[in-house]
Amino acid sequence: MTRLPAARAMAWVGGLAVVMALAACSGTELEAGAGLSCLDDSRECIDRRTDALKRLLADPGHTWVRQPATPAAYVSGVRLFAYKGRKQSLSCEDLAHGRREADAAPQVLSGAALSGLAPAQVSRSRMLAAEVSKELLAEQRKRCKV
Secondary structure, three states: OOOOOHHHHHHHHHHHHHHHHHHOOOOOOOOOHHHHOOOOOOHHHHHHHHHHHHHHHHOOOOHHHHOOOOHHHHHHOHHHHHHHHHOOOOOHHHHHHHHHHHHHHHHHOOOHHHOOOOHHHHHHHHHHHHHHHHHHHHHHHHHOOO
């Protein structure tokens, strides 16, 4: 198993954040499944994750929120970044669903289905899930009865 240096991992996360901001203007349909399971740092996988994130962010009905998430979807970061990017436009019900999902991610990420992943990948995913949960809770407290 290889570990990414901290600077490279932060660049990956930062790159997704930039893509997330740019993707808000995209108008593509929701067909993000392929990018959710691509987990390495090859150019192809990065492009697939970027495309998947753009599609989730462009979905005006947020239909992805109700679709089941896989452990790979958390490790790729795509779903969690989509929650971060759309938190202000999600309904109170979707915010609650997203928060439950983010809170459950660490347990999902401790399953046996992740045997081929580097510990750093799982750790980053858990940290991102905790961050997303806090952000969704803050948004809920602003707009919803919590």
